[in-house]
Amino acid sequence: MSDSVFFTPSRRTLLKLGGVVAGGAALAACSSKTTGATGTGSAGTLPGIGNNGQVGKGRTGANADTLFVAGFQWGPPTTYNPFSPTAAWPASSNVMQIVYESLLRWNILTGEIMPGLAASYKVDGTSTVTLTMQDGITFNDGSPCTAKDAAFSFNIGKTASGISVASFFQAADSIEATDDKTIVIKVNQTTKNVGQVLQMLCENYVVPEKVFSALAADKVSSEIMTNPVGTGPFKVDTADQTQVVLTQTGSYWGKTYYGGVPVMKTIIHPIFKGNEDANLQFTNGGLDICQTFQSQIWKTWEAGKPTGTYLKAKPYYVPGSLPMLIMNSTKPGLDSAVVRKAIVTAIDYASISDTAMSGYSATVQASLILPTGAESKFFNQSDATANGWKYDKAAAEKLLTDAGATKGSDGIYVLNGKRLGPYKIITPTGWTDWNASCEIIASSLKAIGIEVATNFPQQAETTQAIQGGTFDMCVWYVSGVNPSSPWARFRDIMSQSLMKPVGTTTFANYGRWKNADAEALLTAAAQAADDTAKKAAYDKLDALYRKEIPAAPIMYRPDEFYEYSAVNFYNWADEKNTYAPPMFRGAGNTWMYKIKKIAG
Amino acid sequence: MSSVPQAAVLTQEVEPTPGGGGADKSISANRPSWRNLNFGPRMWVALTIIILIVLLAEVGPFVYPYASTLKVGSLYDEPSAAHLLGTDNFGHDIIAVLMNSTRNSLLNGLLAGTLAVFLGVLIGILAGYVGGWIEELLMGITNIVVAIPSIVVLILISMSLQHTNIGFLKGIGGLAFVIGITSWPWTARAVRAQASSVATREHIDIAKLSGARTPSILIRDVLPYLASYVVMAWVLQLASAILAESTLSMLGLGPSGVDSLGIELHWALAFQSVSTGAWWAFLPPTIILTLISFSLLYLQSSLDEVFNPRLRRGKKKNLAAAAARRAETARKLAEQNEKVEVLS
Numbered sequence: 014m015s016d017s018v019f020f021t022p023s024r025r026t027l028l029k030l031g032g033v034v035a036g037g038a039a040l041a042a043c044s045s046k047t048t049g050a051t052g053t054g055s056a057g058t059l060p061g062i063g064n065n066g067q068v069g070k071g072r073t074g075a076n077a078d079t080l081f082v083a084g085f086q087w088g089p090p091t092t093y094n095p096f097s098p099t100a101a102w103p104a105s106s107n108v109m110q111i112v113y114e115s116l117l118r119w120n121i122l123t124g125e126i127m128p129g130l131a132a133s134y135k136v137d138g139t140s141t142v143t144l145t146m147q148d149g150i151t152f153n154d155g156s157p158c159t160a161k162d163a164a165f166s167f168n169i170g171k172t173a174s175g176i177s178v179a180s181f182f183q184a185a186d187s188i189e190a191t192d193d194k195t196i197v198i199k200v201n202q203t204t205k206n207v208g209q210v211l212q213m214l215c216e217n218y219v220v221p222e223k224v225f226s227a228l229a230a231d232k233v234s235s236e237i238m239t240n241p242v243g244t245g246p247f248k249v250d251t252a253d254q255t256q257v258v259l260t261q262t263g264s265y266w267g268k269t270y271y272g273g274v275p276v277m278k279t280i281i282h283p284i285f286k287g288n289e290d291a292n293l294q295f296t297n298g299g300l301d302i303c304q305t306f307q308s309q310i311w312k313t314w315e316a317g318k319p320t321g322t323y324l325k326a327k328p329y330y331v332p333g334s335l336p337m338l339i340m341n342s343t344k345p346g347l348d349s350a351v352v353r354k355a356i357v358t359a360i361d362y363a364s365i366s367d368t369a370m371s372g373y374s375a376t377v378q379a380s381l382i383l384p385t386g387a388e389s390k391f392f393n394q395s396d397a398t399a400n401g402w403k404y405d406k407a408a409a410e411k412l413l414t415d416a417g418a419t420k421g422s423d424g425i426y427v428l429n430g431k432r433l434g435p436y437k438i439i440t441p442t443g444w445t446d447w448n449a450s451c452e453i454i455a456s457s458l459k460a461i462g463i464e465v466a467t468n469f470p471q472q473a474e475t476t477q478a479i480q481g482g483t484f485d486m487c488v489w490y491v492s493g494v495n496p497s498s499p500w501a502r503f504r505d506i507m508s509q510s511l512m513k514p515v516g517t518t519t520f521a522n523y524g525r526w527k528n529a530d531a532e533a534l535l536t537a538a539a540q541a542a543d544d545t546a547k548k549a550a551y552d553k554l555d556a557l558y559r560k561e562i563p564a565a566p567i568m569y570r571p572d573e574f575y576e577y578s579a580v581n582f583y584n585w586a587d588e589k590n591t592y593a594p595p596m597f598r599g600a601g602n603t604w605m606y607k608i609k610k611i612a613g
Numbered sequence: 614m615s616s617v618p619q620a621a622v623l624t625q626e627v628e629p630t631p632g633g634g635g636a637d638k639s640i641s642a643n644r645p646s647w648r649n650l651n652f653g654p655r656m657w658v659a660l661t662i663i664i665l666i667v668l669l670a671e672v673g674p675f676v677y678p679y680a681s682t683l684k685v686g687s688l689y690d691e692p693s694a695a696h697l698l699g700t701d702n703f704g705h706d707i708i709a710v711l712m713n714s715t716r717n718s719l720l721n722g723l724l725a726g727t728l729a730v731f732l733g734v735l736i737g738i739l740a741g742y743v744g745g746w747i748e749e750l751l752m753g754i755t756n757i758v759v760a761i762p763s764i765v766v767l768i769l770i771s772m773s774l775q776h777t778n779i780g781f782l783k784g785i786g787g788l789a790f791v792i793g794i795t796s797w798p799w800t801a802r803a804v805r806a807q808a809s810s811v812a813t814r815e816h817i818d819i820a821k822l823s824g825a826r827t828p829s830i831l832i833r834d835v836l837p838y839l840a841s842y843v844v845m846a847w848v849l850q851l852a853s854a855i856l857a858e859s860t861l862s863m864l865g866l867g868p869s870g871v872d873s874l875g876i877e878l879h880w881a882l883a884f885q886s887v888s889t890g891a892w893w894a895f896l897p898p899t900i901i902l903t904l905i906s907f908s909l910l911y912l913q914s915s916l917d918e919v920f921n922p923r924l925r926r927g928k929k930k931n932l933a934a935a936a937a938r939r940a941e942t943a944r945k946l947a948e949q950n951e952k953v954e955v956l957s
Contacts, residue, residue, distance in 0.1 A: 293888055308885045309688065361684075368688045368704045435783075437776075442865055445883045449702060455870055456682060466783065466869035468775050 061577075061585035061608070063319030064311075069298060069580035071612025077581065078278040078610075083291045084304030084574070085109075085597075086282050089254035093241035095218050096169070096176045096225075096234045102257060102282060104241050106177065106216070109597040111259060111280065111605070112153075113218035113243035116144055116163055116196075117211065119599035121333055121494050121572060122591075124387025126211055127600050128270075130163065130219050130244060131196070139205040139540060142198040144214070147270060152221050153248045153262040160190035165222040167213075173233035178217050184209035205540040208497035215496055215599055219244060246275055246605075257282040271606040276582070296320070298580040304573050304597060306446065308371045319579040323587050323595030328366075328373045331595050332383055333572025334493035335502065336447060338438075338454060339479070339564040340486050342526040343515055345431045347485065350561050351416040352428060352463075357565040358402045359409035359461045360454050365568050369449035374568040379403070380555050381506060382499045383569065390544060391499060391551045400559045409461045426462040434464025436485040441472035447488050450567055454488075479523050482515040489523065491564075493572045500538050503554050506564050507531045526563035573597050582608040655915035662908035666901065670719050673712035681705055681713040681872055688884070689891040699893040701877070702884040711897050714872040718855050718905070721789045721873065725854035728793025730847045733800025734839070740801070741808025742835055743827070752805065759798040766795050767857060771866040784868045785858075792857045800846045804839060811838045841920035845913050852909035859902055874898040 062068040071077060085108055090101030095113055097104075103111040110118070116131040126134070131144040150158040167188045170179035181188070184206050186199040200210055221242050228236050241249060244266065247259040259280040268274045285291040288305045295303040296313045307313070310329060313320040322329040340347045340356065347353065357379075366374040378384050379401020384392045402408075418428040426433045438455055440447045448469055455465040465486065470478070478484045492501035504511070505521045509532040513519035534557060538550035575595035577585040586593035586604045593603035679685055679696075686700035693699070698707035740751040770791045774782055782790065811817065812835070820834045836843075855874075861867055862875025863882070877898040881887075886894035 289885060289888060292885070296888075309889050312889055364684055364704065368684075368702055371688055448865075448883065449880070452870075453703065459870065468869065469865060470775075 059579075059583045059611075061587055061590040062321065062579040062583050063314050064321045064325055065314040065317065065319070067314070067317060067319040067579070068583055068611060069319050069578075071610060072581045073612070075279075077612060078276075080275075080277040080280045080302070080582070080605075080608075081300045082280060082282050082302050082304075083285060083294070083300050086257060086284055087287070089284070090252045090257055092237045092239070093249055094234070094236050094238040095220060095241070096173065096178070097236075098177075098234065101252070103245075103247075103259070104218075104238075104243075107598050109605075110218075110245055110599075110602040111247045112241050112245045112249065113220065114245050114602075115215055115218055115599075117215045118602070119212075119215040119496050120387070120594045121596050121599070122331060122386055122594040124390070125600075126215065126496060129215075130158070131214075134211075134214070136207055136211075138542060139207055140200055140202070142200065142207065142210055142214075144196040144198075146194045146196070147266070150244055150266045151264065152242050152244055153264070154221075154242050155264065156221065156223070158219060158221070158244050158266075159193040160196045161193070162222045163196055163219045164188050164190040165226065166217065166219045169220075169225060169233060173228075173230050176234050178213075181210075181213045181217070184213065204536075206497070206500075208500055208539070212496040212501075247280055250279070255284055257284070271603075273606060275605050276608060276610055295576070295578060298578060300578060301580065301582055302575075302577045302585075304575070306371075306574055307576065308445075310371070310576060321577050321579060321585060321587060323575050325588060328375055328569075330373050330571035330574060332374065332385060332494075332569030334490060334570045335377075335381070335383065335566040336450070336488055336568055336570055337491055337506070337564040338486060338567050339484075339489055339506075339524045340562075341482060341484055342524050342563060343482065344436070344485050346428065346433045347436070349416070349428065351412055352433065353562045354402060355409045355412040355461065356458060356463065357562055358405055358412060359463070360457045360565075360567065361404050362567065363404065364453050364457075365450045369446045369453060370568050370570070371446070374570060376403075377566045377569060379559055379565075381502050381558050381566070382551060382555060383494060385569075387494050388499050391548050393552050393555060396552065396556060397559070400556065404457075406461055413462070420462055424462055425464045432464075433462065436463070436465045437468045438465050438486040438488065439468045439470060439475055439478060439484050440488040441475045442469035443472075444469075446568075446570075451488055454486075454567070480518045480520065482513075482517075482519070482523060482525050484523075487523070488567060499551060500535070503538065503551075503558070504535055507554070507558065508535060522563070524563045526561065528557070528561060530557060571595075573601070575601075579611070581611060583611055584609045653915055653918055655911055656919070659908045659912035659915060662904055663912065666715060666905060666908070667719065669712055669901075670716035674709070674716065677709055677712060679706040679709040681709040683709070689886065689889065689894060692893055698897055699891070701894055702880050702886070707893055707897060710872050710877060711901065714874045714877050714898060715901055715905075717785045717871055718858060718874045718902075721785050721792070721858045722851045722855035722905075724786060724789035725792035725796070725858070726847055726851035728790065729796040729850045729854065730800055730843060732794065732797035733846065733850075734804050734836075734843055736797065737801040737804025737806075738808045738831055738835060738839070741805035741810075742812045742831055744809065744812070748805070748809075752802070755798045755801045755805075758795075759802070763795045763857075764860070767791060767861060768864070768866060770795070771861050775866070775869075785871055785873065788858055788861065788868055789854065792854045796850060796853060796857070800850065803842070803846065807839050807842055808835055811835050814838075841916075845916050845920070848909050848913040848916065852906045852913075855902070855905055855909075874902050 059068055085102040091099055092101065093104040093112070094100055095104045095106065100106070103109055104113060115129050117134060118127045118129040120127055128147070130147060130150055132147045134142060134144045136142050146160050146163065152158050167178055167181050170176055170181055184201055184204060186201050188196060188198045191197055198210060200207055224242055225233060239249070246261060246265040246267065248262050250258045250260040252258065261274065261278055265274050283294070285294070291300070291303060291305045292307045294300050295307070296318060298318070310320070310322065323331055340353050342348050362376050366372065366376055378397050380392060380397045382388050382392045384394065413426050413428065416428060418426040421427050421432065438451045440451050442448070451467045455467050458465045475487070479487050479489050491505035492498050495501065507526065507528070508521040509528065511519060511521035512525060515525060534550065534554045538547060538554055541547040541550045573596055575597070579585065584590065584607055586595060592607055594600050682705065684704040685696060685706050686704045688702055688704060690696065690700040690704070696706050696708070698711070701707055701710055736751050736755065740748040771788060774787050774791060777783065781787065817830060817834055820830050858873060859875030859878065862873050863878045865879055867873055867876045867879065878895060881895040
């Protein structure tokens with residue numbers, strides 16, 4: 014290299030300047046609060062607007078009559094056959110009732126079962142459930158929808174192979190239409206589980222008999238349908254790999270029942286690659302409502318966006334599911350109830366809620382029952398406080414030392430000759446909040462002398478390990494809040510009849526926890542006729558759970574992330590505007606009929 | 614991200630000489646020998662950055678008030694007087710985590726780089742010196758390993774490592790081991806080329822005639838001639854190993870329960886720090902990583918200048934002084950020769 018180059022100051026100065034400018038620009042881009050193109054302003058007294066009181070000016074042109082929604086469909090839509098396991102939104106199972114509708118609708122806030130296609134239902138003890146259909150229901154092709162279609166929608170599970178509605182007949186013996194408006198269901202008298210029957214009535218759609226009876230039994234789930242015939246206010250217009258477009262049918266049966274038809278003429282669900290893309294679009298006003306996990310959602314309204322959540326203060330979302338730390342009772346060390354209690358006492362739940370869950374969870378209680386919402390009537394606060402646990406490192410270590418455990422030179426406890434670790438805690442890779450929770454659990458346990466390492470395999474591998482019982486510890490989901498919860502959750506954790514040996518796939522009691530009393534208590538709770546009897550049965554179940562702790566809730570997660578943006582519509586349901594629960598499925602369809610356009 | 618251009622070393626190979634810059638030795642016997650190395654400004658810049666980073670990693674944790682595992686705030690708290698770079702997604706102080714991460718990343722680089730160089734030199738020197746079927750076999754294996762994309766092997770081995778309960782394979786050591794055993798081939802190939810050149814020198818024949826055994830010849834008579842090259846390869850392997858660890862950790866394949874620069878980036882991505890504007894979560898580890906690899910590559914390139922007289926450069930006056938010294942020595946030598954001739 015020549016000397017002249019070595020001594021040329023101009024080029025170097027230029028580079029330095031360039032570096033400073035580029036660095037400054039990068040920092041500015043990172044730190045600046047994004048300002049969107051949508052104009053916003055304070056809204057005065059409009060209901061259901063942004064958490065910051067802001068509201069948009071509304072869109073113009075065709076988009077003014079369009080609702081943009083995301084968070085349900087992540088790949089190209091293939092079929093709108095509701096019996097297909099790969100059905101696209103909104104024909105996929107138990108999502109928002111836009112094209113297909115169910116007989117009953119569940120309200121996550123109140124626990125109420127609300128009318129849907131059925132105007133009313135009557136439960137006769139634990140033997141029969143009778144439903145009466147609404148007046149004048151029609152499918153979107155104009156044909157009438159009767160009780161026969163409704164009964165057929167369940168009875169098809171007996172003949173067609175491999176469809177999920179078949180499980181209805183584990184809880185019910187039969188479902189029949191006695192006339193065009195009446196449906197009678199005979200509850201299975203072995204299980205006598207009315208809650209499970211009602212849950213299925215809330216979660217399964219009514220389909221037209223004439224369309225599906227024409228299909229061969231083996232084609233029911235595999236038939237490709239591009240033009241679904243449902244009873245809902247919208248039908249599929251077009252769909253490709255970028256978006257699903259729905260338009261109003263124009264002849265909706267429920268306009269009297271719901272007090273009018275939805276204000277939007279079109280619903281568009283853009284198909285994003287992942288949460289991050291959807292969240293960015295939501296923040297920038299490109300979506301009206303969204304169902305994705307957004308870290309620090311309050312930053313969107315702090316930045317002046319007209320975004321909102323149901324609750325106006327933390328945790329912002331209404332809890333609806335309990336991700337569980339499940340411990341495998343067949344593993345040395347974890348087979349001891351004392352060790353399991355030490356583990357659940359050592360976990361820093363506040364940290365999990367505060368950081369991993371972005372503050373979207375209250376600190377969890379020592380119970381399998383959610384202390385808020387629909388399940389709160391069964392929650393026993395005094396027993397949970399007296400016999401439960403909360404984060405306390407010293408108490409956790411004391412439990413171990415009282416049981417005779419001694420600390421080895423490596424800082425890890427040994428109990429009855431068994432070293433407490435190394436254990437692995439698994440959950441699927443990419444499930445961000447759960448991954449971070451596992452890290453917090455592992456470091457909490459290391460701090461008291463139990464060795465745990467995190468491991469995040471692919472979802473299929475994780476599922477296999479959990480269902481097969483080959484894991485040490487895992488963070489996994491169990492039944493959320495639904496018409497048969499909390500019974501369904503107790504079954505998922507404590508069932509003895511559904512438990513299978515290690516190596517065989519099971520769908521309940523993944524931790525292979527054995528107990529002589531659990532099954533009788535579960536049956537008693539399932540068959541309890543009224544809330545008082547149920548409460549007594551759940552008290553016993555929860556007391557046994559607190560004594561044995563086969564698993565423990567680590568956070569309260571929303572069942573669905575309900576987050577809206579008042580860029581084009583207002584009157585969204587929220588805690589001050591409580592006409593609908595913060596949901597999409599079940600009774601969550603109510604807001605679709607009530608939101609109003611900002612511009613005109 | 615994980616591979617450092619090997620051509621940087623391979624194209625600048627020098628004729629092997631013991632200790633590299635021996636050409637100047639006779640010129641100024643009266644000066645301390647290191648002065649003749651003529652470290653350029655590049656070397657000083659690189660060394661300063663490296664020393665600062667090592668201080669941050671090794672001394673920092675002892676003087677900084679917060680531990681990297683201590684929860685001091687909430688999710689992505691903004692920088693404040695108490696926490697100059699804010700907190701990460703776990704509510705830990707970013708500076709504390711950064712110091713611990715840098716330490717682990719450097720340790721990983723050191724272990725992996727040393728292992729890779731050790732394997733590369735061992736295989737290269739044996740193949741180059743011994744020759745024959747051993748050379749064919751070792752180079753055959755090397756070529757096969759070179760042909761397999763190392764990132765694929767790295768990902769597969771690190772995934773299986775996550776299931777292991779073998780003590781030394783867990784944590785940062787395990788990852789370093791995996792990186793070390795997959796990144797030696799190019800070093801082996803280059804060392805073999807140099808070793809086979811040294812093997813034909815006269816001093817090797819003399820060593821053989823003196824009855825020296827092969828291991829002794831390899832260590833005493835071959836290796837010193839390759840020393841300068843091995844040092845440069847080691848520096849490159851270090852940088853490459855640190856980047857490889859970051860790549861794997863960022864993909865979520867890093868060890869459990871430890872901090873590293875890649876793991877910091879992994880969580881920053883997972884918790885959407887880019888879209889929420891939490892620059893303090895992803896910029897510091899990115900800057901430290903950039904500085905580490907920049908300074909190591911800069912050090913390698915300046916070492917090249919030190920060891921290879923043909924690439925040498927420096928300030929004009931230093932070069933002029935060196936030229937003057939050489940001219941002076943040459944003049945004295947010429948005078949001596951003249952005297953000898955006159956006397957004879």
